[in-house]
Amino acid sequence: MAFVLSIILISGRFIKYLADAASGKLLGDTLLMIMAFRLPGFLELILPLSLFLGILVAYGQLYLNEEMSVLQACGISQQRIIGFTLVPALSMALVVGSFSLYLSPLGNNKVESLFAEMKLRSEFETLSPGRFHAGGSNPDEVIYVQSLSKDKTRMKNIFIYQGEKVSQSETGKIRRNKVVVVSESGYRRLDRATGVQYLELEKGYRYFGEPGFADYQVISFEKYTYKLQDSTGGIKPHKVQSLSTRALLNSQSLVEKAELQWRLSLPLLVLVVSLLAVPLSKVTPRQGRFSKLLPSILLYLIYVVLLIAAQKSVGKGNMPDWLGLWLVHGVFFITAVVLSSWTYLTLFWQKYRLKRANEQLF
DSSP states (O other), rough: OOOHHHHHHHHHHHHHHHHHTTTTTSSSHHHHHHHHHHHHHHHHHHHHHHHHHHHHHHHHHHHHHHHHHHHHTTOOOOHHHHHHHHHHHHHHHHHHHHIIIIIIHHHHHHHHHHHHHHHOOGGGGOTTTEEEEEEEEEEETTEEEEEOOOOOEEEEEEEEEEEEEEEEEETSSSSEEEEEEEEEEEEEEEETTTTTEEEEEEEEEEEOOTTSSOOOEEEEEEEEEEOOOOOOOOOOOOGGGGGHHHHHHTOHHHHHHHHHHHHHHHHHHHHHHHHHHHHHTTTTTTOTTTTTHHHHHHHHHHHHHHHHHHHHHHHHHHSSSSTTHHHHHHHHHHHHHHHHHHHHHHHHHHHHHHHHHHHHHO
């Protein structure tokens, strides 16, 4: 079940990354690396749901076949069944905890570093022939090449829109000049002394002027050197999801405290939903095995949504950080205890009402 849910979730994200790669926002050779680094973040939510559904389906089948009734007749109470259930649940909680506390932040850190490096790379690293590529060394830049060599160092029929250059004319009027460069061919050159990359354009024109005015400057050139964006190192991820758990432990930031509570909540989520699944799996042969599956999934989704809402509330300061996500866990834990003890509570209530009725008669 975890495999099926993972395929569904990962496929959706992979399609999004493929679209980004096709548009030139991502490098194709980094897609598998990005998906591998994202995998722990997917599994930390998929595994609790898979365990929850597995318990529901497995115990539901036992109730349909009356095998659960036989077990109870042999002296195996629901408390013992819950104890048996918590053994694999504890193992799953340890796995999810390793994902949420270590592997997922590490993967997010690596992915953010990859994205940051791609933003700092030359625009020609992500350029695709026959496509307009926006946002290179400046946000307004648009680049088009008709053909590109396999190593992406040589290109033909190049069009570069460098953006808008604001200047003031002799009369004091503000001019918004557009800069366009076209060239028959070009190649990339690395200055090894400075580490800066340049694009050497050959046989082309540079147009400079404001649309609607006739005083355009047209400059022809045999060779035109265009500086590409500098490649830099030492990229530091800044998203809170990319910070290590150790860095969050001593943080006083509400957002980072909320993130720490979320990471600690995921293994706790596994245990609570396992407790919930045992009483929710009880069905009769007339009801069918899947009669309670949809309501149970809805309850799980409510649980997760409330955790996310509590995390945001803590991060914004709308909820005390000492209460935070633990309130949601407490509510659902009490719900699980009540559902598990519902038969005993009902029996106790009936005995209490019978005792009160006898006292009133005599």
